[in-house]
Amino acid sequence: MKPRHRKLTIIIMSVAALGLAATLVLDAFQSNLVFFFSPSQVAANEAPKGKSFRIGGLVEEGSVKRESDGVTVNFVVTDTAKVIPVVYTGILPDLFKEGKGVVAQGKLSSDGIFRADEVLAKHDENYMPPEAADALEQAKKSQKTVMTD
C-alpha cells in the first residue's frame, strides 16, 4: 500500500469509528434527547415524576375552554391513543388551534391534570394555499360520509 493510500484508509476508519461511537452515545442518551413526551408515554410512566417536563400531541377537537378570568385555558392533549387534560394561564401562540400540534411544559399534578407554565405551538411540515387546504378538508369529509353511509 502506498503511504497516501494508507493515510486515506486510516482517515476513513477513524471517521467510521467516530460515527459508531456517536451512535452508541446517542443511543444511550436517547431518553434525554426527547423534547417532549406523548400522552401514551406519560400513561406508561416514562415521563419523569415530580419534575417539570414537556408533553406534546394534538389539541383535541372541541376541548378548548376558557375560564371566566379570560386568561386561563383548559384543553386536552391527545396522541389519538391516550389523553391528558391541561390547564394553562397565559398567552397562547397564534398557531394554537384545536386539532393542531402543541407542546406544553409543566408538572403533572396528583389529580392527573397537567399544569402548564409554557405552551408552544408545533406546526406540521405541510405548506399550501388556504384553498387547497379547504379542498382537502372537503375531500376528507365526503370520504367520511361515504364510509358511514
Add this chain to the structure above:
Amino acid sequence: MAINWFKYSSPPSFYSLAGKMIPLFSITSIVLFALGLYIGFFVAPTDFQQSEAYRIIFIHVPAAWMSMFLYLIMAGWAAIGLAFNTRLSSMIATAIAPTGAMFTFLALWTGAFWGKPMWGTWWVWDARLTSELILLFLYIGFMALQAAIDDPRRADKAGAVIALVGVVNIPIIYFSVKWWNTLHQGATVSLTQSPKMATTMLTGMLIMSLACWMYSIAVILMRTRTIILERERNTMWVSDLQGAA
C-alpha cells in the same frame, strides 16, 4: 479528448481558471436570487396555517441546507488535503468555512425570527436547534484553530481533523426531527417522499437554494484566490502577476 484535471490542482492554473469562473457564477447567482425572491414574495400563495409569515422559509431552508452541504464539502476537501498532501484542497476547505458559518448563522437567526410568532418562542433546546448550533461552533472552531497556528501546512492538518470529527454532526442534524420528538417539524422536502408543499412554493425554494449555491461557489472561489496569493506570495508567478498588473 481528455481534460487534464491535475493541471488545475496547481495553484497558478487554478488561480486563473477561478478568475474566469467567478463572473459566471456571480451573475447566475444574482439572476437566480432576483427570480427566487420574486417568486417567494409575489407569486407563491399564502399558507393555510401561517399565512404570510411562512415566507421566511425561502431564506431559512436554503440557508440551513447550505450550512450542511458546505460542511460536508469542506470536510471532503480537508480530508483529500490530509490524505494526498495536496495544497489546493486544504486551501479550498479553509475558503469554505466562513461561508458555511454565515449560512449556519443565517439559518439559526431566521429560525428564531420564525419561531417567535409561530411556535411562541425564539429558542428551545430541542435536538434540531441544538445540533445546528453545534454546527456553528464547529465552523467557528475550525476557523479559530487554523488562525491560531502560524504554519499553514500544520494549520491545514489540524483543521482537517476537527472538520472530519464534526462530520458526525451532519446526519444528526438531518435526522434529528425523525429520531427524536422535537419542536421543529419534520422534513417538508426529502429524497424519498414527494414534497409536502404547493408547487409554486417549492419552485421558489429550490431556485433560492440554487442561487445560494451559485453565490457560495463565487465567494469561495474569490476567497481561494486570495488564500493562494497570500500563501504563494514569495513565488515567481505571483511576482510576475504583480509585475503585469
